[in-house]
Every structure is written in C-alpha cells, then in structure tokens.
Amino acid sequence: MDLALERVSHRLREPLRAAWGVVDRRELVLVRVREGGHEGVGEAAPLPGYDAPEGALDAVVAALQAVVGEPTPEAALAALPDGVPHARAALDMAAWDLRGRREGRPVAALLTTDPLPAVPVNALITAEDRAGASAQAAGFAREGFRCVKAKVGVGDDAGRLAAVRAAVGPDVAIRIDANAAWSLEEAVANLAALAPVGIELCEEPTGAPDQLPALRGCGVPLGLDETSTAGVFEGADAVCLRLGAHGGIAAVMDAGRAARAAGADVYLASTFDGPVGVAAALHVAAALRVTRPCGLATLRLLAGLDDPFPPRDGHIRVSQAAGLGIAGR
Numbered sequence: 335m336d337l338a339l340e341r342v343s344h345r346l347r348e349p350l351r352a353a354w355g356v357v358d359r360r361e362l363v364l365v366r367v368r369e370g371g372h373e374g375v376g377e378a379a380p381l382p383g384y385d386a387p388e389g390a391l392d393a394v395v396a397a398l399q400a401v402v403g404e405p406t407p408e409a410a411l412a413a414l415p416d417g418v419p420h421a422r423a424a425l426d427m428a429a430w431d432l433r434g435r436r437e438g439r440p441v442a443a444l445l446t447t448d449p450l451p452a453v454p455v456n457a458l459i460t461a462e463d464r465a466g467a468s469a470q471a472a473g474f475a476r477e478g479f480r481c482v483k484a485k486v487g488v489g490d491d492a493g494r495l496a497a498v499r500a501a502v503g504p505d506v507a508i509r510i511d512a513n514a515a516w517s518l519e520e521a522v523a524n525l526a527a528l529a530p531v532g533i534e535l536c537e538e539p540t541g542a543p544d545q546l547p548a549l550r551g552c553g554v555p556l557g558l559d560e561t562s563t564a565g566v567f568e569g570a571d572a573v574c575l576r577l578g579a580h581g582g583i584a585a586v587m588d589a590g591r592a593a594r595a596a597g598a599d600v601y602l603a604s605t606f607d608g609p610v611g612v613a614a615a616l617h618v619a620a621a622l623r624v625t626r627p628c629g630l631a632t633l634r635l636l637a638g639l640d641d642p643f644p645p646r647d648g649h650i651r652v653s654q655a656a657g658l659g660i661a662g663r
C-alpha cells in the first residue's frame with residue numbers, strides 16, 4: 335500500500351458566523367491510498383473551535399504519517415491511536431473508495447442493498463440581518479429547497495426567523511442551530527419565543543444531551559449534533575452525524591443505527607468539508623435512507639470550486655460511479 339498526504343485549502347465565499355466563532359477558510363488533508371493498481375481518496379477536515387482544538391490538522395497529519403508503512407488500509411486503521419477521529423475518517427473514506435473502485439461499485443451499494451438514489455438537503459442561511467436572511471431564504475425556496483437552516487444565538491434571532499418565515503411561506507421547513515449557545519433557562523425562554531415561527535428542529539440548544547427532557551414542551555423538536563459523539567441519543571428527536579467527528583463511514587453507520595434504536599431520526603452534515611468529505615457523507619446518507627434534509631449542500635459556500643454535487647429541487651443525486659465517485663482528483 336502507498337499512502338500519500340496532500341494539504342489543501344478552501345476559502346469560504348463569505349465568512350460564516352455561528353455561536354462558537356467565525357469560519358472563513360477550511361484547511362483540509364487529502365489521503366490517497368494506492369493498492370493493486372487502484373486508488374482510494376479520503377479527506378480530513380477538522381474545524382478548530384468547533385469539533386477540534388487549534389492545531390488539529392497537524393495532529394491529523396502526524397497520526398497518518400505514523401501509519402504510512404502499514405501494509406493495508408485496514409492495518410493502518412488498526413494502528414491509528416484513539417483521539418484522532420478526523421484522521422481515522424480520512425483513512426476510512428479512502429479504504430471504502432479503494433474497495434468500491436476495485437469492485438466497480440459505488441460506496442453506498444457496498445453499505446446496503448437498497449441505497450437512496452438522491453439525498454434530501456437543506457440550504458444554509460448565512461446572512462445575519464433580516465433583509466439579507468429573507469432574500470437568501472426566498473432564493474433557496476425558489477431553487478426548490480424544502481428546508482432552510484439558520485444559526486441562532488447570534489443576535490436578532492426572532493426578527494430574522496420571522497423574516498425568513500415570511501419569505502418562504504408555510505411549506506418550507508426552518509431548522510435552527512444554537513451550537514450550544516444557551517443555558518437551560520435561556521433555551522426554555524428562546525425556544526418558546528421562536529416556536530410560533532414553526533421550527534422543524536433546533537440543533538444543540540444547550541450542548542447537554544441530558545437537558546433535552548427539560549426542554550420538552552417548548553414547542554420545538556430537539557436535535558443533537560456536536561454532542562452526538564457521546565452516543566447518548568435518548569430524548570432527541572433527531573441526531574446529526576458527521577464523518578469527521580465520528581471517525582468515518584463505519585462509525586456513522588453504527589451511530590445512525592444506535593440513534594434510531596433510541597427513537598431518534600438521523601441525518602448527516604458536512605463541516606464545510608471539501609468534495610471528498612461531502613461525497614462520502616452522501617453515500618452514507620443514501621445507505622441509511624435518510625429522509626430528513628442533510629447539511630450537505632455546502633460546497634457552494636467554498637470559493638473557486640465548481641460544485642460537483644449541485645442540489646436540484648432540494649436533493650443531491652448520489653454518484654453511481656465506482657467508489658465515492660470523485661472525478662478529476
């Protein structure tokens with residue numbers, strides 16, 4: 335097995351502010367695994383301040399360089415230490431891509447017998463003012479998105495969301511994400527205040543899964559995202575799963591099954607991943623037959639990139655090519 339690493343960088347078209355901070359650039363590492371005349375590619379995309387500490391990409395590179403001499407991708411995965419889920423995710427993606435290319439089948443078809451042909455996706459509202467958010471939301475609705483998502487805990491939430499509702503009408507779902515910005519008391523008050531807008535789901539109201547029962551009755555369905563890696567899903571209406579934070583395709587398939595067993599719906603999101611990470615998440619979402627819109631229409635937020643998976647009518651088609659179906663890499 336040959337294992338090669340390549341650092342890549344993507345600038346966001348415009349900075350995005352969430353309760354945890356601002357993101358304006360994504361630094362990623364591509365992992366290429368060659369074996370028997372085939373190549374598989376994976377991607378590590380830790381986001382410092384969100385799902386990884388500062389300097390996380392250096393730790394990812396170091397962890398992957400330490401397993402370069404392993405004979406197979408499986409041996410390299412077994413040799414990785416705990417605590418570097420993004421490195422594990424990249425190597426795991428590359429291993430699945432390699433296997434798919436070797437067998438001539440898309441990864442989704444390796445994961446299940448009946449994957450979805452297309453995955454429902456939401457659009458992300460990045461504007462922080464009422465007029466801007468309203469205009470973006472109306473544009474997304476015209477494009478055919480059936481779900482739009484907005485950050486909350488960043489100011490003027492009620493006014494901005496009311497403007498979004500007015501723009502999209504009653505039939506488009508509005509998802510909000512507090513990114514753990516609120517205390518329990520703030521969440522009780524804010525969710526009750528926002529409920530009349532008609533909210534599909536609030537991701538991470540407080541960052542504490544054990545507080546979800548206390549938020550029942552606020553009139554807003556409750557979701558986990560950042561804290562989903564704890565594996566405690568009881569009380570959540572839905573759980574957002576990410577390949578990087580969970581450590582790859584197999585780990586997210588397992589977490590998805592566990593969340594459903596606990597009574598929660600599941601969906602996937604990218605963390606402003608590059609094309610490889612988004613492709614892998616699309617295959618997993620298709621294999622899990624996810625029906626709730628996924629946060630995977632994010633490549634359009636990266637500058638200088640021709641989106642290889644453009645959404646149409648609120649869905650992204652899953653590549654039927656071998657492996658992850660990334661062309662021209």
Ligand SMILES: [Mg+2]
Binds near residue numbers: 511
């Ligand atoms: Mg979230």
